Amino acid sequence: MSEVEVKKIIKALNASDGAGVKLKRSIGTPEADYIDPFLMLDEFGSENKDDYIAGFPPHPHRGIETVTYMLHGQFEHEDSIGSKGKMKPGDVQWMKTGRGIIHSEMPAMAGGKLLGFQLWINMPAKFKKNKPEYFYIKGNELGIHKDDDKIVKVIAGQFEKAKGPQTNHNVEPIYFHIVLNEDKKFECEVPESHNSFIYLLDGELNIGNKNHNKTDNSNLILLERGNKLVVKANKKSEFLFIAGRPIGESIARGGPFVMNTKAEILEAIQDYNNGKFAKY
Ligand code: FE
Numbered sequence: 001m002s003e004v005e006v007k008k009i010i011k012a013l014n015a016s017d018g019a020g021v022k023l024k025r026s027i028g029t030p031e032a033d034y035i036d037p038f039l040m041l042d043e044f045g046s047e048n049k050d051d052y053i054a055g056f057p058p059h060p061h062r063g064i065e066t067v068t069y070m071l072h073g074q075f076e077h078e079d080s081i082g083s084k085g086k087m088k089p090g091d092v093q094w095m096k097t098g099r100g101i102i103h104s105e106m107p108a109m110a111g112g113k114l115l116g117f118q119l120w121i122n123m124p125a126k127f128k129k130n131k132p133e134y135f136y137i138k139g140n141e142l143g144i145h146k147d148d149d150k151i152v153k154v155i156a157g158q159f160e161k162a163k164g165p166q167t168n169h170n171v172e173p174i175y176f177h178i179v180l181n182e183d184k185k186f187e188c189e190v191p192e193s194h195n196s197f198i199y200l201l202d203g204e205l206n207i208g209n210k211n212h213n214k215t216d217n218s219n220l221i222l223l224e225r226g227n228k229l230v231v232k233a234n235k236k237s238e239f240l241f242i243a244g245r246p247i248g249e250s251i252a253r254g255g256p257f258v259m260n261t262k263a264e265i266l267e268a269i270q271d272y273n274n275g276k277f278a279k280y
Contacts, residue, residue, distance in 0.1 A: 004190055004226035005208035008032075012043060012218040018056030018105070022046055026199065026220035028120070035195050035222065036246035037122045037171045039064060039258055043199070043218060045072065045115035052114050055106035060277050061097040062257040062268045063128040065121040067175070068093040068105070069155060073114035079103035080277060083134040087116075090139025092155055094166055096123070098130035100268070100277035117199075117240065121171060124247045125260050137165045149184035153177040157243075159188060171244040178241060180205075180233040187230050188241070196223045196243035203237025 010031050012024035021044055026032060028040035046052055055075075068075075068087065075087040079095075080102040087093060087108075095101065107114060123130075143154030143162030156164040157174035164175065172191065180186050180203075190196055198207065198221040205215045207223070208230060215221060223229070229241070251258055254265035271277060 001228045002192070002226045003208050004196065004229040005210050005224045006212040007222040007224045009213050009215060010220040010222065011216070012220060015042070017042070018059070019054030021054065021056065022051040024218050026218075027197075032220060032222065034122075034251060035197060036248065037244045038119060038195070038197075038242065039122050039251075039253075040118070040120035041199065041220065041242075042118045043115075043201075044118065045113070047113045049107075049111045052107050053110075056104060057106070058102050058104040060100060060102045060256055060268075060272045061095075062100045062271075062277075063123055063259045063264075064097055065123060066093075066095045066097065067119045067121065067155070068095075068116060069119075069177070070116040073112060073116070074108040075105050075116070076108040077103060077105045079132075079134065081132050081134060083136070085136055088139070090142070090153075092137040092139075092142065092165075094135040094137065096127075096130065096133040098123070098127065098132045100271065101132040101134075102277050119175070119242065120258070121173065121244065122247055122249075122251060122258060124170060125249055127170070128259060128264075135166070141165050149181050150186055151179045152186075171247065174241065174243040176241045177238075178231075179238045180231065180236070182233055182236045185230060185232050187228065190227055190229050190243055191245065192225055192227045193245050194225070194243040195246055196229070196241070197221060198223065198231070199240040199242070201238040201240070203239070204234040205237055205239065206232040206234060
């Protein structure tokens with residue numbers, strides 16, 4: 001067994017997206033442009049409604065999957081394939097945009113706290129032209145493991161007997177949301193083929209065997225390859241652990257579109273401008 005060690009600790013950058021929603025971006029930044037297969041990770045949230053009330057009005061996507069996980073507040077979403085619903089705390093929206101989707105995500109509350117995450121997973125060339133697919137996962141459908149030391153919510157992958165609802169996925173994703181009590185350990189196996197990271201929401205962690213810099217909130221902790229992850233909480237901590245098998249293809253980014261070449265980005269822009277997206 002080789003233990004997973006810390007590669008780099010990155011502070012999330014303040015950014016804004018949609019109609020000016022304030023967020024903290026950690027993947028998709030100059031320091032961590034692409035952690036294959038992960039293209040972007042945003043923490044969006046605020047206790048000030050002016051930071052999020054304008055939401056994410058209708059916009060297109062192509063070539064990626066977006067995984068949205070709400071912890072506080074509510075979001076109303078609607079898309080061009082007819083999916084509609086209100087996301088509540090604990091719920092997950094997993095969208096495979098394939099060849100094209102147009103969607104909107106608007107806050108469904110006038111005040112109060114908003115907190116959520118959006119992760120973008122790349123799709124391999126052979127899936128980028130697939131029909132879009134949409135999965136809505138209610139909080140009570142996630143796998144949940146509880147013991148005296150920790151709570152592990154499983155959005156993807158498996159922890160002990162708790163299984164995530166997203167199975168048979170090409171990158172074999174692992175997506176855990178963990179609350180770990182002070183001085184307790186969290187351990188899990190990780191496929192050596194996978195790239196992985198921890199996103200720390202709150203607390204302070206010690207990861208692996210080697211010394212590393214102090215971890216802090218809203219830090220992205222990139223991890224080395226290995227097959228066993230051992231995390232100790234120096235104080236009660238809350239974090240995400242996310243891993244996936246790299247796709248290993250070149251990428252071209254064009255805002256909400258991620259393809260393999262620049263020409264395919266131009267094609268996506270043309271298709272969108274010609275009104276082709278909403279027809280899928
Ligand atoms: Fe979007």
